[in-house]
Amino acid sequence: MELKEAFVLLVTHMIPILFLAYMATDILLRNKRKTEHILLSLIAFCFLLMFVEEYVRNQVPIEYSSILSALWLSSVGMIIPGLCFHFLIKFTGLYKSWPRFIYPYIFYVPIVFVIMNTFIGAELVYTQDFFEAGMWKYPVYNTNYYIAMTVGTIIDCMYLIPLFIAKHRSKLEEQRKIYQQLIIGVYVAITLNIVLGYFKYENLLPPHSYIYAGIVWCYFLLRTMKQYDFLNLYDKRYEKLFRLNPNAIVLLDFQGKVHDANPAATKLLGRLHLQQNQLFGLLDKSLQEQLLHEKQIRDYAMHISNEDIHFFVLVNADYVMVDNEMHILLILQDMTLQKQYQSEIEFLAYHDTLTRLPNRRLFTNQLEAAIEVCQRDHQTLTILLIDVDHFKSLNDGYGHQCGDELLQATAQILQQAVGDKGTVARIGGDEFVLFMKEPDFEQQLNDFTKQLQSTFEAYTEAKYPDLSLSLSVGMSQFPKDGNDEQTLMHQADQAMYEMKRKRKLDKLKEI
Template sequence: MRNWWHALGVQWKLQILIMTAVFVLFLVFQQWIVGMFESRELSDSRSIAQDTADGLINGLNKLMVTGKISDPRNRLLLLRKMSSTRGIEELRIIRAKQVSDQFGPGLPSEAAVDALDRKAIETARPVYKKFRKDGELRFRAVIPFVVSTNFRGTNCLMCHHVQPGSVNGAASVTLNLTDEELSMEKLNSWLWWGLLAFELILSAIIGSFVRRIVVKNIEEPLGRLKQIMGEARSNMDLTVRAKIDGRHRDVDELAGTFNVFVENLEGVTNKLALYAKVFENSEEAIIISDAQNRIISVNRAFTRITGYTQEEVVGRNPKLLSSGKQDLEFYEEMWRSIRNTGQWQGEIWNRRKSGEIYPEWLSISTEKNDRGELANHIAIFTDITSRKRSEERIRFLAYYDPLTELPNRVLFEEHMSRALAAARRSGNQIALLFLDLDRFKSINDSLGHLAGDLLLQSVARRLKKHIRESDTVCRQGGDEFIIVLTGIENPESVIHVAEGIVKEMAEPHHIAGQHLVVSFSIGISLFPQDGSTSETLIRNADAAMYHAKEAGRNNFQFFSAEMNSEAFERLSMEVDLRQALKKGEFYLKYQPKMDLRSGNLIGLEVLIRWRHGEKGEIPPSKFIPIAEECGLISPIGDWVLQTACGQCQRWRDSGMISLPVSANISALQFRQQKISDIISRILEETGLDPKLLELELTESMVMQNAQETMVTLAKLKKLGVELSIDDFGTGYSSLNYLRYFPLDRLKIDRSFVRDITTVEADAAITRTIISMGHSLNLKVIAEGVETKAQFDMLKEQGCDEIQGFYYSEPLLPEEFERYLQGRRIAHG
């Protein structure tokens, strides 16, 4: 029943509903008509019975008045007369008990024969009943005779003790309604067929009208909506929307509901698509398994990390990734946490498809269904191989020097603490060697930091060869190293190690295509005699190391109490040096230069001096090395150039002199990438003519990284300044390079001039330098000339210029101005 009804279209459903409604109305109308006629029939039957009863009572009154009522024949005659009309089938007189008591019982037919008769007499109200007899419809009415006050025979009744208002009898009237029933059946039949035809016609008219309305207002809009729904379903196109035109409210509401549904579905679909993208594109691997831990799905990151494709793992247990590194207890604890809390996370080692074991950070959680039952396991993990390497690298960097891979200060302190504790227990000695590479800054500045790093690595490898496994070598920082020798029984074993290091360093290092020879200055302190703590031993070994440098470098020195005092003095001087520029404690002196042939004043060399606020004059031989070591030589050198150029320009502006001034350039200054820019700026700021500035460079400085030196010298020469080699003969020069340098002058070191008149070798060296300089078209100047004999020898050898106390000591600016008076001055 339900299926065929659902299969019908809206039109047929409405047609059936309309016909049903009309049929129900027809039934109601038909029943109303029949009921109306039946009611009318009953009313007519009651009226006939009442009229008959009234006529009968009137006839009885007349018989009573005339005295004929006592004769039963008169009463029967009256009944026959009254029942002969209007379809009366039976008419009876019923005598009340009080009448029977006074006048006798009367005829047997006049007695109350049934309950209907008795009820009418007892209630004094008419009683009606419809019934069938012999298949025909009958109507019986029992109407009581109630004595009235206006009854003409009242006096007669009163005489017989009959009171007004009492019932003295009743008339029983029975009507045959067969004809009326047949008429009603004909009427009912006519109504059935007539109204049925009317129903069909009306249903057809209403149905046609309704169908037109339905087609236009329901089916067509619904058809369009159905078509849109079909397109959305077949094409999975969630962007389609039903049109709402405002003419069909119900259909518009349905279309609006559809649009909202599609929009919500589109949102859900987009979210699902987004979740799918997140799942697939996540950098973290994801495994989804069922309640039995069988893999349902994995993402691309899983394949990338493990090497397994989805097809290879679906339906399998994730334990296929197990590496075997974790024991059974580990997995039992993991699953216990998952069962109790629904989650677990931690580090685990698994195996890739290739067999490689790798670390991962794994998080496992569970999902339950609506019934609270376990539905899925979700595992998310990240390959932390790189992180583990980084952690190992961080641990390495925390304890080791990344350049040399030697222990750093932190690890050194740990080893030193253990070594000191062991030495206190055993009573053995410990030796701490503090090593500093000699002139490393010059190498680093000349060859570059990369070459310097390679040299440090080479040095570190060599140091490792000279220690035992129980000993420690670490990089303290920069070019400083520390070696801790344990279990020392006597100083001779320490000397043996130190000598081995000095000898090893004598072998060249092959760095950046060059053969570099470096040396160590080594300071040694011993436990317990030189200190009981790591800090004290390092400080004392550091002091001994500086003593080794002062002793000419490339040697080792044991600590003594005097060294500690010197180390403190050096540290104090370094602190004071950092404040000297700010306090203006530096000042300059100018030493004149003389032309040997003419005896004329041809120039000046500027020399720095330091007048300490508390300690007084400090010689350059003390503070210059310290300034070079701590990196202060560059700002000090820049100040010297700025001040000297400014002073010479002031002398020139005043018309006193116009002579060149020479200044020493440190290796650190020279290796600055912008040394030419600094010189150019100073010349521009002071206004000094570039040809009046001469820069003195040490021999060893220019010979380190000769190619780069030529580039820097060319830039300086382009500025117009003069260039000279200072302390020539003390270093190692390559004449092949020297002849290509844009130099103007060679300066013979004072160590050769000092004994030129007494030591033939020194005289031969000066003669050779002068000859070589002239062969290169360079002028030669000798410094430190203090006697006439030295002056005469140099003049004889053909030296061009001299400076020294024989000619003039270094002078303050005001002293030099007085010195100029009466002097012959060479003019440009």
């Protein structure tokens, strides 16, 4: 072999062989366990074998060309479509709807013909004749040759079917771009296959130059897999954020099964005592329907409860592709404490901090509403204004903590006495007020008032026997003493101070 011929073979065959060897190794080392990587590595290796066959065939006498082409080139050529289809079906995720007895075995049926062809001495595909032109040994472009090229081209066109289906079904722009890139690769490979395979280029290009279309196809596959791996790597960059995020992040499939959960979600699911497939069932029906219809969810407020455990959460949701399958990415922000704080703030806006009774604002609103009802239904409403006598002496002698305890005890006594017949409120200091629709007879009211005072004095005498603590009670009635809140409160206030004045006079007389 002359130096020029050696150099030409280096450029036309050895460089593609080295490229394909690099590609097969690189893809396999990226992920030795992933089926797509293994298949792509095998595809590159098969094209490498085709270039090796052509390199060897052009080094040996021409009488060996037919047998090498039939046993080596044609056999590898029959295996490549199966590998390519397997890769595309697996990569696009279409295999999931295939019966298990078909996938992936159907792709490797041609191996049976390869084995048979090998054992019977290549007679199945022993169809090509060759002639020498310069340093090359070209096949004769006869009917059998064009039939083989046409069948190969049709098979190449069939690669487009799973790619178009997957692109149509894909809902993510990044995924559609990957499929579009593969579609372009198929078109380019088909074009090169036709241009380089159907026309003669004696002494211009090496024989069987259509195999260079395989390099282009492998390049597009390599580029696609790198982008695919990059997207996975891009996701992995945020894995720490996923793991450290204080919000519960859950990856669900559309059957409601949890496929992944960050530590916050694991803790939440553990506290709820949930199994892997139970979370979805606890979501609101409306939210479930929106998720199943792939609607974006933003700040959806809801309660999650299981047994005696309750959470108030804000739900956000979006959708991601995992292994070419759409999944629900659910983010649950636990707002239970914030909700409790908010409820407490709202409660304290209308309630007394110490006794948890309604404050003056809420009591006034409730009293006005009760007056309207009584006016409409011609009912009687009784208001009692209550003051703790000598409360200052308790604070001075025992301290404010004991004073607070007495106020809390007084609130409890009043609430128990009124029950569900009316409303009790603390309107400031040691003053309380209540209204009732019953009783409406004077004797019943007097008995009720005396019972309050008696219960209060029994409590204070047991705890503070050295103090003379009591309740002064002022009473007014609707509609007898007034028709509005201000008038009724004023009348009750006057009655209470009248009771205080009378008690002072009674004590002076005793002295």
